[in-house]
Amino acid sequence: MDDQQATVVAVLDGGPADIPVVMRTCHVNGDADTVKLQWLNGYEHFHRTTAGSDGRTVFTWVGRTRIAE
Template structure:
């Protein structure tokens, strides 16, 4: 992600130790899914149906949908 623009998103759900907001590459927003490395796995989030509100300027909201382990 070096040199790539990042944007703050809000995270809903997931492990309690993840921050409530997180910086992700802007290019990932169009996919509607993000994967965050955490511990020995990845936490998966999808864009909430009402997650992007251009009028209020609020950051997009991504909702936790599950976890996968890092393959060994």
């Protein structure tokens, strides 16, 4: 069995409007249910919502946590 997991293209929807467009698309493990994006002084959290027919998977913003100092 191959130790590498297949990846999918994740599109991050919602959250702070100032997240650059180039950061809203990334590759994640195919079985990932969440994406955590470090942005400014915290993390933006996204949960998987849909898999598009174009091979992209949409993750919708669900909240933010601050980085502990």
